[in-house]
Amino acid sequence: MLSIKNLHAEIDGKKIIKGLDLEIKAGEVHAIMGPNGSGKSTLASVLAGNEDFDVTEGAITFLGKDILEMGPDERSHLGLFLAFQYPVEIPGVSNINFLKAAINEKREATGEEPITAKEFLQMVKDKAKLVELDNKLTNRSVNEGFSGGEKKRNEIFQMAMLEPKLGVLDETDSGLDIDALKIVANGVNTLRSNDRSFIVVTHYQRLLDYIVPDFVHVLFDGKIVKSGDKTLALELEEKGYDWIKNEREKISA
């Protein structure tokens, strides 16, 4: 589904991703862990098409298409979704209206009929329930005045509405209390299916107790330095990121 080969990316001339390879098949959940500054969030931003970052080398193909030349909107139409680490507040743009516009733009791009009002409202009702998002919030301006937890739940709500093929969760767990974390994880788990994959970027192992990954990768200094199954996350939790650091230093020494 997603294939990243030898990816190099930088921001303002500063190299962040330095030769990253990753293969993700349909239905798989991959966790990406790593210390602060290792390039986790940059990877998520680059996947979504944030133009602040320059891809200087390498390739990303998604569902057989080269997406590096595509805008964020086209990537979304293809089925890519990024749940933001820091969801943006957009005063004056209603959550609901913008989601309806987003769904219809995707439908237009793929040659489908626009969603009917009835269909849409039913969908909002169902999906909001999934993450226990208050009706009032769905009608408000995008993320404006939302609490941290509400913002993250709104991200998952949007993901559920847009039904992507690949969901990229950028530190969705950071700053969440345990109840909110459970709600978010439950939302994601409900969306898991054989043809939908996830990249779960996180700093903490705890999230992976609730969203159990098929693979865990450790990102360090812009590269994946270790891959394994969910037990790797536990090992990492136990030994700390210094373990990776020391190991890398040994190799380079």
Add this chain to the structure above:
Amino acid sequence: MEIVESKNTTAPLKELIKSYAGPGKADDAAIAQRLEKLRFPTRRDEYWKYTRTRGIEKANWQFSQAQEIDEIAIPESIGDGPRLVFVNGLLSKEFSITEGMPEIESVERNYSDERSIPFNPLADLNQVLPQNTFRIHLKKNEVWEQVISIVHIFNGNNAISQPYAEVILEQGASLKINEYQLHRGAKTFSNSYTKYDVGNNAELGLDIIQEGTNESFLHTQTLVNQEKDSRFTQNTFTLSGKWVRNNTIVNINGQNSEANLNGMYIPSGTEHVDNHTIVDHKVAHCESNELYRGVMMDKSTGVFNGKVFVRQDAQKTNAFQSNGNVLLSDFATINSKPELEIYADDVKCSHGSTTGQMDEEALFYLMSRGITEKNARILLVNAFAEDVLAEMVNENLREYIESAIKEKLSGASNGA
């Protein structure tokens, strides 16, 4: 010693009298004399610093008697309600719908206001040669439920139009007006002057839509007098036009009154939009709110100058003023100057001006959800304008304005 740099009335403007057919024609000599004395601003005139009148002074304007308009010239959003339609400043009986309209009175020529407004030769020009003057007059406690429309269509060739109107609301009267100032076709200059007298406990709501062409000049002088317990709201939406200058002056003469002046402008290309407002709090316990929002595209230029006076007697005044601008291009310019002059000591006043660019983070966020860049920009601009749109007196104009914004932004990439 005051040095007055004088710039005499240009020859073309003196010729105006030849095509003038308004009230006072018999008084030609007096008119000619007044025309002769008009002085136009130079760069030294602070009140006109960023808005030049040269394009108006030099052109060969003529009053037009043309009365033809396309059916489509009248926007659908007006509906079938009562309306007065003016073509090139003259009332069109054919296109007006007087059923449901308050009675219209005619006005005698009146020069008495000329000293009560800051230096403005264009307002003077209107006063010298006013066209088709009329007055809407609501008597005591007359509450007009139905929104009335005033539609001005300017479509002559090198045509000047100088509408003069008065709206008088006696005690307890209430009126809502949709006003359209629409320039269509060839080179046009509309120079209107409107007076609003809002009596005790009376209420006036006004939404104005201004549309121009790349050869249009639009100037308005608005003078409002508010008495005790009155409410006045004016929302001005400037959607297009080569040159636009609006002057609004509100005198708050009676206690417990409220004045709201809002505006939204979205110039593109090399369009120029200037809003000058003066709110004069003369008495205590009144409130004024001003909110102007600008979306500046391409090489457009904009001016906001809002002055609030709080006189010594105007204790317990609440005066708020805010001008926000978003620059969508590196070449657009805005000159924003909110001013407060306070002589009372127990008041709550604030003013502010912000200028920024499109929020790139929000743009990326919307696009990452599948919204194209163009539509994401439209959403964000509408959101920016929303605070002003929310103040609209007549919600039925919203769609008209939103679709104009959409059209304007859609044409942006073509370098319009």
